[in-house]
Amino acid sequence: MRFTLFPILALAGSSTAAQLILSTYNGSVTSLSLEETAGRLELTELKKVRDCGGSPSWLELDPQSKTLLCIDEAWSTPMGAITSYKVGAAGEMTKLKNATNNLSGVTSHIFGKGKAVAVSNFGGAPAANLSGSITTFTLNSADGDLKLLENVTLTMDNPTAPTGETAGRQNVTRAHQVITDPTGQFLVVVDFGADKIRWFGMDANNHFRSNGSVTLDRNTGPRHGIFWSPDKTYTPTSKLFYFVVSELKNTITSFAVTYVDGGMKFEKKGVISTFGPDPTPKTAAASEIQLSPDNKFIVVANRLDGIWRIQNPDPTNSTLIVSDSLSTFMPKDDGSLTFFQNVPAGGENPRHFSINKKGDRVAVALQANARVVILEREIACGSIKGALASMKTDTLPNMVIWNEE
Numbered sequence: 001m002r003f004t005l006f007p008i009l010a011l012a013g014s015s016t017a018a019q020l021i022l023s024t025y026n027g028s029v030t031s032l033s034l035e036e037t038a039g040r041l042e043l044t045e046l047k048k049v050r051d052c053g054g055s056p057s058w059l060e061l062d063p064q065s066k067t068l069l070c071i072d073e074a075w076s077t078p079m080g081a082i083t084s085y086k087v088g089a090a091g092e093m094t095k096l097k098n099a100t101n102n103l104s105g106v107t108s109h110i111f112g113k114g115k116a117v118a119v120s121n122f123g124g125a126p127a128a129n130l131s132g133s134i135t136t137f138t139l140n141s142a143d144g145d146l147k148l149l150e151n152v153t154l155t156m157d158n159p160t161a162p163t164g165e166t167a168g169r170q171n172v173t174r175a176h177q178v179i180t181d182p183t184g185q186f187l188v189v190v191d192f193g194a195d196k197i198r199w200f201g202m203d204a205n206n207h208f209r210s211n212g213s214v215t216l217d218r219n220t221g222p223r224h225g226i227f228w229s230p231d232k233t234y235t236p237t238s239k240l241f242y243f244v245v246s247e248l249k250n251t252i253t254s255f256a257v258t259y260v261d262g263g264m265k266f267e268k269k270g271v272i273s274t275f276g277p278d279p280t281p282k283t284a285a286a287s288e289i290q291l292s293p294d295n296k297f298i299v300v301a302n303r304l305d306g307i308w309r310i311q312n313p314d315p316t317n318s319t320l321i322v323s324d325s326l327s328t329f330m331p332k333d334d335g336s337l338t339f340f341q342n343v344p345a346g347g348e349n350p351r352h353f354s355i356n357k358k359g360d361r362v363a364v365a366l367q368a369n370a371r372v373v374i375l376e377r378e379i380a381c382g383s384i385k386g387a388l389a390s391m392k393t394d395t396l397p398n399m400v401i402w403n404e405e
């Protein structure tokens, strides 16, 4: 257990107002304002909607058109949904269109020059034998219209029996995340159940076909991945790497990525603990991985590690609270990661966090505390500090994104 003063920080220097959007498994999507009041930053609710299904699990905002997509994971309905909104200047979310999705949608990614969106579906409860799948929709950026394009169930092609506690969770495929590669030619899917990274080629009509996969050690439980090039902007001559964080082993696995004969090739380079040199707490379950806007740091969220005790967000309460952690790493141009620091996430179960465009704020959704916190981040050295602001939310907040230009 580690203690820190975790100061509730006063503001240094000037700061302009910002907006964020938060989803909760309570069924709400809320726009937030982060504004300076009397030398302190304050988070307040702007608008709230409750009409993108019972279990909103993922938000994606097109910063140009201000089209917001909301995925319903559908915990208690037979099918899920994808819903589009237009976000107004005062945080209003005007519902545009929706479409039925499979159950268990957990991430989305707009692709095909903004004309399509892919959703990764995690699959059902262990006893249900419902495999993970990818569903794609056409997206009309003018009116938010969404139409089913196709869906593909992932097939378990490495049926090694999973062992221990992961048996029920890993005996079917589970699409935990879908993104595009930096060339925009491939959809890259993290399969938590099969311990695989799979990629799919796309044709001119955004139809996709399996193109290859790479397998991690059994029981790794990969969750979310990012591409990284030492050249901030990828070009065909750039080196390219892919880092995937795993929820079960609490590791980051790095791959060198090349394009061979029109397809992709992933070559495993190394594995590092999300806790760097420190031991991995038994209960830990890493969640999110993000790149800093200056391309120099990679941050991961460690859920349920409970390793910190920090100042209570209620200033009148002197009882310290439990906090999980965020770890920061520095990627090197050989694809290795150097551990930099482990700091409090601001509370428990940080299912998701977002770094703002400038790189000086980290918003964290703390699922177990029903709280969102804004942490200060030093851009140049990459150090994440104490909380600048925090706010109670509806129960089970699961994602928070910045609404910036």
Ligand SMILES: *[C@@H]1O[C@H](CO)[C@@H](O)[C@H](O)[C@H]1NC(C)=O
Binding pocket: 051, 052, 053, 080, 081, 082, 098, 099, 100, 101
């Ligand atoms: C789409 O929105 C309508 C109107 O709000 C709602 O009645 C319907 O259930 C939604 N469909 C899905 C699949 O969520």
Ligand SMILES: *[C@@H]1O[C@H](CO)[C@@H](O)[C@H](O)[C@H]1NC(C)=O
Binding pocket: 100, 101, 102, 135, 148, 150, 151
């Ligand atoms: C594909 O998915 C949609 C919604 O996600 C579903 O309604 C439809 O039945 C599925 N189609 C097939 C062929 O499985």
Ligand SMILES: *[C@@H]1O[C@H](CO)[C@@H](O)[C@H](O)[C@H]1NC(C)=O
Binding pocket: 126, 127, 128, 129, 167, 168, 169, 171, 172
């Ligand atoms: C997966 O594991 C769960 C829980 O142990 C079990 O109920 C289910 O039948 C298994 N499914 C398959 C396809 O093995």
Ligand SMILES: *[C@@H]1O[C@H](CO)[C@@H](O)[C@H](O)[C@H]1NC(C)=O
Binding pocket: 127, 128, 129
């Ligand atoms: C799931 O698969 C297992 C193993 O094949 C089987 O025993 C079980 O009956 C299946 N359950 C359902 C709900 O289909």
Ligand SMILES: *[C@@H]1O[C@H](CO)[C@@H](O)[C@H](O)[C@H]1NC(C)=O
Binding pocket: 078, 079, 102, 103, 130, 133, 134, 151, 152, 153
């Ligand atoms: C999900 O989509 C697949 C097609 O990829 C379909 O076979 C399956 O029945 C769907 N499951 C549900 C619950 O809609």
Ligand SMILES: *[C@@H]1O[C@H](CO)[C@@H](O)[C@H](O)[C@H]1NC(C)=O
Binding pocket: 201, 210, 211, 212, 261, 262, 263, 264
């Ligand atoms: C992957 O896609 C490329 C480009 O379309 C193609 O040349 C190659 O044959 C594909 N490989 C597989 C295994 O589908």
Ligand SMILES: *[C@@H]1O[C@H](CO)[C@@H](O)[C@H](O)[C@H]1NC(C)=O
Binding pocket: 312, 317, 318, 319, 320, 321
């Ligand atoms: C003070 O904070 C602790 C830890 O969160 C909590 O259990 C306790 O109820 C709080 N006390 C008061 C008076 O709010």
Ligand SMILES: *[C@@H]1O[C@H](CO)[C@@H](O)[C@H](O)[C@H]1NC(C)=O
Binding pocket: 026, 027, 393, 394, 395
């Ligand atoms: C959760 O949602 C319900 C409505 O579905 C609402 O009545 C309740 O106040 C919410 N609870 C919290 C703590 O957000």
